[in-house]
Every structure is written in structure tokens, then in C-alpha cells.
Amino acid sequence: MRKSILMLGLVAFMFVSCGDTKKEEVKKEVETKVEKVEVVATEVAVDTEANITAGKKLFTEKGCIACHQESMKIVGPSVKDIAAKYASEKGNMVKFLKGEAAAIVDTNPGQVAIMKANLDGFVKDLNGDQLAALASYMRSVK
Numbered sequence: 835m836r837k838s839i840l841m842l843g844l845v846a847f848m849f850v851s852c853g854d855t856k857k858e859e860v861k862k863e864v865e866t867k868v869e870k871v872e873v874v875a876t877e878v879a880v881d882t883e884a885n886i887t888a889g890k891k892l893f894t895e896k897g898c899i900a901c902h903q904e905s906m907k908i909v910g911p912s913v914k915d916i917a918a919k920y921a922s923e924k925g926n927m928v929k930f931l932k933g934e935a936a937a938i939v940d941t942n943p944g945q946v947a948i949m950k951a952n953l954d955g956f957v958k959d960l961n962g963d964q965l966a967a968l969a970s971y972m973r974s975v976k
């Protein structure tokens with residue numbers, strides 16, 4: 835990936851000598867490509883330390899912690915229980931948070947409705963990076 839960015843840089847440099855209009859065009863093209871690289875990185879988000887730390891921060895800031903403690907059930911299941919279930923069932927947390935996959939941890943309709951209210955209320959406003967970070971954090975709780 836770094837190599838392709840370097841290549842783009844090189845191409846951009848070569849065009850720079852061809853005049854201003856070309857320069858603008860190439861600049862735009864390079865910017866678009868770099869944007870695309872970032873999007874791909876989001877889709878394959880891995881559980882890096884940075885992602886886990888960002889997710890943990892969001893978990894507090896967004897109020898998830900009010901209903902989910904790390905190792906004890908309060909309103910919702912503990913993060914530990916959520917992580918264990920998603921690992922054993924190979925579930926996709928990001929899909930659940932996007933409202934694209936059904937609940938697998940606690941399927942009691944009353945409980946599901948509480949979480950659904952969050953998904954429809956504010957989780958829908960979080961972006962892909964934030965959801966991936968939240969999932970990384972939850973997976974890291976053992």
C-alpha cells in the first residue's frame with residue numbers, strides 16, 4: 835500500500851513538470867486514490883491497539899457503558915459475554931450495530947427492543963471507523 839502511494843507520488847511529480855493544469859488534475863487524482871486507500875483500510879479494520887483504545891473511549895463517551903459493564907450484566911449483557919458469544923458464533927458486531935444482523939446474545943424481545951432503540955436513536959449516526967473501533971474494543975475484553 836505504501837508502495838502504491840509512493841508510485842502515485844512519483845507519477846504526480848512527473849506531471850508537475852508538465853504545467854499547472856495538469857498539476858491540478860493529478861493532484862485531484864492522487865487525493866481521490868488516497869481517500870480510496872483509507873476506505874479500504876476501514877473495511878478490513880483489525881484489532882490494533884489504536885482501534886481498541888479508540889473503541890474503549892467511544893464506549894464511554896457514547897454511553898454504551900451505562901448499560902454494558904465489562905464483566906457484569908447490568909441492563910445489557912456484559913462486554914465479556916458479548917465478546918464470547920460473537921467469537922463462538924462467528925457473529926459480526928458491526929453488522930449488528932448497523933441494524934443489519936439480528937441479536938444473538940440476548941434474544942428476549944424486551945431486551946432486544948432496548949438495544950434497538952439505541953441503534954435507531956444514536957448508533958446509526960456513528961461512522962464505519964467508529965463502529966469498527968467499538969467492535970475491536972468489545973472483542974478485546976476477555
Ligand code: HEC
Pocket residue numbers: 893896897898899900901902909910911916927930931936937938939940941945946947948949950952957968
Ligand atoms: C439503554 C441501555 C443500552 C445502551 C445505552 C446500549 N446498549 Fe447494547 N444492549 C442493551 C441490551 C438490553 C442488550 C440485550 C439485547 C440484545 O442482545 O440485543 C444489548 C445488546 C448489545 C449487544 C449484543 C447484541 C446481540 O447480538 O445480542 C451489543 C454488541 C451491544 N449491545 C453493543 C452496544 C454498544 C456498542 C452501545 C453503545 C454505542 C450499546 N450497546 C449501548 C442495552 C443497551
